[in-house]
Amino acid sequence: MTVGDHHRFDPTAPSRSSHCRPCRAGGLTGWHGRSTPPPSTHATGPKMQSDTVIALEGVSRTYGAGPTAVRAADGIDISFRRGSWTAVMGPSGSGKSTLLHCAAGLEQVDAGRVMLGDTDLTTLDDDALSRLRRTRIGFIFQSFNLVGALTAEQNVALPLRMAGRRPPRAEVRNALAAVGLEERAGHRPRELSGGQQQRVAIARAMVTRPEVLFADEPTGALDTSSARDVLRLLRASADGGQTIVMVTHDPAAAARADAVVFLRDGRIVDRLAGADVRAVADRLVALET
Numbered sequence: 308m309t310v311g312d313h314h315r316f317d318p319t320a321p322s323r324s325s326h327c328r329p330c331r332a333g334g335l336t337g338w339h340g341r342s343t344p345p346p347s348t349h350a351t352g353p354k355m356q357s358d359t360v361i362a363l364e365g366v367s368r369t370y371g372a373g374p375t376a377v378r379a380a381d382g383i384d385i386s387f388r389r390g391s392w393t394a395v396m397g398p399s400g401s402g403k404s405t406l407l408h409c410a411a412g413l414e415q416v417d418a419g420r421v422m423l424g425d426t427d428l429t430t431l432d433d434d435a436l437s438r439l440r441r442t443r444i445g446f447i448f449q450s451f452n453l454v455g456a457l458t459a460e461q462n463v464a465l466p467l468r469m470a471g472r473r474p475p476r477a478e479v480r481n482a483l484a485a486v487g488l489e490e491r492a493g494h495r496p497r498e499l500s501g502g503q504q505q506r507v508a509i510a511r512a513m514v515t516r517p518e519v520l521f522a523d524e525p526t527g528a529l530d531t532s533s534a535r536d537v538l539r540l541l542r543a544s545a546d547g548g549q550t551i552v553m554v555t556h557d558p559a560a561a562a563r564a565d566a567v568v569f570l571r572d573g574r575i576v577d578r579l580a581g582a583d584v585r586a587v588a589d590r591l592v593a594l595e596t
């Protein structure tokens with residue numbers, strides 16, 4: 308990873324492909340005290356509407372070349388409304404992470420546009436993308452990606468520091484309080500359970516008040532009870548106006564979202580809105596067989 312003023316190591320960003328950009332800043336914000344429009348329910352088609360926060364328009368991404376090339380995203384059209392929580396599901400290798408990473412500006416696209424509000428992410432250079440990710444996008448990961456040497460409070464303050472802001476203590480404490488961890492502000496990640504670490508990661512992702520929060524298997528490493536806590540937080544966040552896009556393999560997690568989109572071979576092949584666990588699981592099984 309390139310290191311420099313604008314290219315510092317960023318634990319809030321995933322590292323994944325050889326095509327990943329050299330600097331990626333995530334950002335989080337609190338949903339508490341926001342004055343946002345009422346939440347809408349689902350992901351929609353490609354058209355940019357007034358309450359659309361982020362839209363992928365004809366997004367394609369191929370890895371490799373020649374006979375071994377993999378078309379991981381194949382003409383994806385999808386938009387996400389303010390306050391909607393969308394789960395992305397599909398068999399292994401269907402392109403879920405690729406979709407998420409293209410939407411977050413972490414992965415270059417071969418074709419199409421990614422519109423965050425009026426900004427086309429695909430036209431931005433690395434510095435502009437980094438700035439955007441530090442302020443307008445939040446990311447949480449299955450593996451939490453907290454910095455082990457920092458306390459919970461310092462981890463939450465990190466995106467603000469990376470954006471060049473001096474983190475106001477009250478803001479950071481509020482973000483921790485929103486995830487029920489104000490008492491753990493001075494604890495380091497190793498002193499917290501997996502569920503608590505993920506809640507710190509959520510607070511960190513929310514502290515910059517991003518327009519969209521991407522979650523890559525946020526409950527994948529958690530026990531059932533911790534997963535439930537995290538999903539409850541995401542639900543409250545979406546109900547407070549936060550737009551969330553979440554990749555998951557877990558039908559129970561997906562059923563907590565407002566809508567589920569299903570991928571296969573890099574394409575959106577199905578959608579469900581307001582579905583229960585059984586309906587989500589059935590649809591997934593049908594795709595995998």
Ligand SMILES: Nc1ncnc2c1ncn2[C@@H]1O[C@H](COP(=O)(O)OP(=O)(O)OP(=O)(O)O)[C@@H](O)[C@H]1O
Binds near residue numbers: 370398399401402
């Ligand atoms: N950096 C890369 N280089 C080459 N191929 C890649 C790269 N990243 C992903 N792929 C391929 O692209 C396809 C889609 O991968 P992706 O990780 O988006 O799928 P996924 O649905 O998230 O999979 P999983 O559920 O297993 O995490 C897969 O065939 C994968 O092997």
